[in-house]
Structures are given as structure tokens and as C-alpha cells.
Amino acid sequence: MMNSAFYLKLIQLSGLLICLILPSACESEGTASTEEPVVQWRFAIEETIGSVQHQYAIKFKELIETRSAGKIEVTIYPYGTLGTSDQITELVDMEVIQFAMASPGHLGKLIPEVQVFLLHFLFSDDDEINNKVLNEDPKLQETFDELYARKDLKLLSIFSEGWQVWTTKKDIQTPDDFQGVKMRVMTTPLLLAAYEAYGASPTPLPYSEVYSALQLNMIDGQENPVFAIQEMNFYEVTDWMIFARHAPFITTAVTNRKFFNSLSPERQKLVLGVVSDLNGYILDVQKQFNRERLNLIRKNRPKLKIVDELTPEARAAFREASQPVREQFIEMTGEDGRKLLEEIKATIKNYEDRQTQ
Ligand code: 6CS
Numbered sequence: 032m033m034n035s036a037f038y039l040k041l042i043q044l045s046g047l048l049i050c051l052i053l054p055s056a057c058e059s060e061g062t063a064s065t066e067e068p069v070v071q072w073r074f075a076i077e078e079t080i081g082s083v084q085h086q087y088a089i090k091f092k093e094l095i096e097t098r099s100a101g102k103i104e105v106t107i108y109p110y111g112t113l114g115t116s117d118q119i120t121e122l123v124d125m126e127v128i129q130f131a132m133a134s135p136g137h138l139g140k141l142i143p144e145v146q147v148f149l150l151h152f153l154f155s156d157d158d159e160i161n162n163k164v165l166n167e168d169p170k171l172q173e174t175f176d177e178l179y180a181r182k183d184l185k186l187l188s189i190f191s192e193g194w195q196v197w198t199t200k201k202d203i204q205t206p207d208d209f210q211g212v213k214m215r216v217m218t219t220p221l222l223l224a225a226y227e228a229y230g231a232s233p234t235p236l237p238y239s240e241v242y243s244a245l246q247l248n249m250i251d252g253q254e255n256p257v258f259a260i261q262e263m264n265f266y267e268v269t270d271w272m273i274f275a276r277h278a279p280f281i282t283t284a285v286t287n288r289k290f291f292n293s294l295s296p297e298r299q300k301l302v303l304g305v306v307s308d309l310n311g312y313i314l315d316v317q318k319q320f321n322r323e324r325l326n327l328i329r330k331n332r333p334k335l336k337i338v339d340e341l342t343p344e345a346r347a348a349f350r351e352a353s354q355p356v357r358e359q360f361i362e363m364t365g366e367d368g369r370k371l372l373e374e375i376k377a378t379i380k381n382y383e384d385r386q387t388q
Pocket residue numbers: 077078116134136137192217237238254255256259280
């Protein structure tokens with residue numbers, strides 16, 4: 032029997048279809064003819080209610096609606112209402128929705144260069160530095176915006192949602208421990224290379240299939256930030272949580288480029304102002320969520336073995352094993368990819384040097 036969630040989804044999708052065929056039907060006119068019509072914008076996220084992306088979208092909605100004096104209304108579509116990450120990106124491309132989150136772990140199939148954000152041991156150990164690298168460097172933003180433009184997307188923001196953490200059924204202290212471990216990865220090719228480099232057997236899967244794959248022992252482990260491990264209940268079907276701090280989980284906020292270019296200069300400024308104001312906000316949110324959810328996991332599953340930190344020697348071994356993956360990134364992206372990688376390395380070093388001065 033079909034349940035109410037099915038019907039709800041059907042209603043949402045038919046609403047979106049009408050908007051696609053007849054965009055004017057999606058704008059509700061104000062009462063007086065001189066009044067500007069109220070415009071509806073849609074924002075799809077790749078995570079569920081209560082996640083870091085959801086908090087980003089809530090704040091985005093609040094700021095857009097307040098600053099436009101109610102002339103723009105934003106509807107948020109959490110993960111599960113519109114499809115997988117790939118399908119959400121397609122909906123932005125078709126302008127069915129105007130805004131979305133597009134994580135490099137999936138978007139890398141469309142824009143290979145974003146896979147640079149997936150390389151292990153590239154970023155600083157310091158979250159604040161990574162936030163600066165991702166947000167303050169106009170050159171990085173410009174480079175990626177040009178790459179996104181080729182796919183009719185406009186890049187709005189790049190930010191970290193916290194460290195990726197391994198959840199596994201066995202202890203992992205050295206790359207050798209990964210031999211034969213079936214690790215679920217997001218769907219982009221570089222992640223296969225990243226885990227093959229440790230001897231693991233990477234298995235790409237959409238986010239929604241990870242819990243049951245762990246439960247049915249189709250996979251042995253996966254990686255995600257703590258808040259996601261808690262809200263997707265992955266901690267229930269795992270024995271170990273290991274903080275290797277090998278990579279931050281980086282995501283990007285995007286909009287349809289044609290849609291953005293069609294906005295008045297004031298509205299473009301409004302969007303850019305809001306996403307810029309969200310940069311510092313979301314760093315605090317992710318830190319708070321990851322801290323609080325770890326406490327919740329410890330409380331709900333006291334038997335779970337948590338390795339807070341690998342030894343410096345163990346991290347050095349993983350770092351070394353991960354280096355050949357950089358060459359694979361360059362093979363996938365060519366000379367431009369090599370330059371991009373060098374630029375990011377230099378920017379990180381620059382911020383780290385400034386920090387120690
Ligand atoms: O693992 C994934 O596929 C997902 N993880 C997070 C934290 N956000 C979105 C992404 O699709």
C-alpha cells in the first residue's frame with residue numbers, strides 16, 4: 032500500500048513540474064497592482080532535517096526573507112524529498128529549483144576539478160585555517176566559479192562540515208588494516224582511488240543506501256562527519272569510530288547561472304551578501320553540531336569504540352600512502368588540475384605560516 036510520504040512526494044514533484052512548464056504560476060502576486068509580486072525560491076539540500084546543510088538553508092531562508100521584506104519566500108527541500116545528490120544537481124540545472132547543495136563527493140563526476148577537495152591530508156589540521164582558505168581566497172572562488180559556469184551553475188559558497196570520520200567493523204590503525212575492507216564512498220571516481228591506495232575495496236553508494244548496506248554487511252565501513260553519523264544512525268551499525276583527520280567534508284552551495292543572471296543587481300547583491308554572511312555562521316554551527324552529536328553517540332551506544340586520534344606515526348603512514356592519489360587527480364584533470372592543486376597547497380601553507388607568526 033502507498034503511504035502518505037509517497038503522496039506528499041508526488042504532490043511536491045507535480046508542483047515542481049508545473050513551475051517548470053509555467054514559471055509564472057509559481058509567483059503569487061501581491062494584492063495591489065503596484066506591488067511587487069512575491070517570488071518563490073526553492074533550496075534543496077543533500078542532508079536530512081537537523082543537519083549542517085539544513086541549518087545553512089534555514090538561515091539562508093531567514094536572511095533572504097527578512098532582507099527582501101517578504102518579497103521572496105524560500106522553501107527548503109531536505110534529502111529524501113527530491114532525490115539523490117546527482118538528481119538535485121540536475122534539478123538546479125533544469126531550473127526546477129534555484130538553489131542547492133552540491134558536494135564534491137558526488138559533483139566530481141560532472142566537474143572533476145572539485146575532487147581536489149577530497150584529497151587526503153591536503154588541508155590544514157586547523158578548521159579555522161581551512162575555513163579561511165575556502166572562503167577568503169577570491170582566486171579560488173573565481174577559478175571554481177569558472178568551472179561551475181561550464182555546467183550552467185553558479186558557485187555561491189564552499190565550506191567544511193567537519194572532519195570525515197571512519198566508521199568500521201574493525202580497528203584501523205595502519206593502511207594495512209584497510210586490506211579488503213569494503214568502504215562505502217560517495218560516487219565520484221577520486222574516492223575510489225583514495226581508498227584503493229590503502230588497499231581497501233571502495234564501494235560507491237548514494238547516501239540513502241548506506242545504513243542498510245552496513246546493516247546487511249554489504250559494506251564494512253564508511254566515512255562522514257560526526258553529525259551525519261548520528262542523524263543517519265550509522266553509529267548503530269558499526270563497531271569503531273576512528274578520527275584520522277584525513278580530510279574535511281567539504282560542500283558547495285550553488286544556484287542556476289541563468290536564473291542568477293536574470294536577477295536584478297539588487298537581488299544578486301542580496302544573495303551574495305547572505306551567502307557571505309553565512310560563512311562564519313556555518314563554521315560555528317558545524318563545530319557545535321559535531322561536538323554535541325558525539326556526546327549523543329557516546330550516550331546512546333556506550334560500547335562503541337572511539338579512537339579520538341591516530342598516533343603521529345599512523346597518520347604519517349596514511350599520509351604517505353595517500354600521495355599517489357594526487358597524481359591520479361592530475362590524470363583526471365590535466366595541467367589545469369595540477370596548477371589548481373599547487374595553488375591550494377600554497378594558499379594553505381600561506382595561512383598556516385601567518386598563523387604561526
Ligand atoms: O555521504 C554522503 O553522501 C553525504 N554526506 C554528507 C555529510 N552530506 C551530503 C552527502 O551526500
